[in-house]
Amino acid sequence: MDGDRALAAEYVLGLLSPADRAATGRRLDSEPALAAEARLWQSRFSGLDAEFDVVAPPSRLLAAIEARAFGDAPKATGLANWWNNLALWRALTAGAAAVAVIALGFGLTRPAPLDPSAVAVQLVAALEQEGSATKFLALYDGATGSVRLTAVSGEAVADRDLELWYIDDTDAPVSMGVIPVSGRTEVPLPREAQIKFEDGTVLAITLEPKGGSPTGAPTGMIVAAGQAVAI
């Protein structure tokens, strides 16, 4: 009892060796009592936080942080064949790493610790693009094998439809069909054997002619994109 209390305090203080720290971290994931003890220490020690001075950082840091946090999202140019270029999709995939991904299950409502198996099959990506009002949230549920899309914002464009694309980092985008501009919709993953929704999967939404791309590849400009990361 006392041993674990002191151990939790040493963990919070950062006094443990790397091996002990890792071992204690694993115990915290599976032992709620120890995790509660660590939280109590963290909370009590936070009473010392006032002793950290308040020091204005150099003003140049914010721009550097934003560049690192947000990444350099590619700007939509609206050029047709642009989207058929594989290298471009790969670049987008890399750039999208910085775009909005929410690990559902560590969300705002559920306290830690969590059963990892309960959340492993759920992934969420927020689809958005600099300069575009169209935003969607995408939730993949492994149990149903489909992606649930919720429109967050965006308006219909006359004579155009939104089309959803599945992209991995080596192949051309695969159409997941035309999607409604508002409300919620459930889209099954394309039935091609190699397609899986997993860490690194990118979803993108393009503006296409009514009924979807006539060529099977994206032809319009991208209005939203986002990448999923495994929890």
Added chain:
Amino acid sequence: MTPATADISELISRCVLRDRAAFRTLYERTSAKLFGVTLRILKDRTEAEEALQEVYVKIWQRADRYVPGGYSPISWLVAVARNHALDVLRARKPQADDIDVALDIADSGLNPEQAAVASGEKSRIDRCLGELETQKAEAVRGAYLDGYSYEELAARYDVPLNTMRTWLRRSLIRLRECLSA
């Protein structure tokens, strides 16, 4: 609620929704405190600046880990900064830590409610540390505020490493009894 008036907890939640304006406001409101943390622990301006950048990138990416009501949002942010600075500190080679850092003291940036919660925790830990022998209380504070390791504490108080470990653990157990009373 506009980002300018949103409280820190709401700003963190808005980061989960990828609200860049909220992130910027959060940075403007909290970065001076967190810079104080990375600077105190790393005692090197360049390293502290680099750590601060990594801390905010982490906050943007991991804002979903914050559970409102868990504990105060500023404490959570300080913990993220402190843990990151400790990781950097432990990863680097031991070196002299006597570099004096000139500090520009600014406003604490807490609203009255946060100040009240913070002052409750502050008076509790201050009172309980006051019940320990001076040196032992100093060692606990050094571990939290300066990120001292057992090795550094042992050198500082000129006792063998195992002795340091034993007396700090005993102090923590005594402290724990007082803190939960």
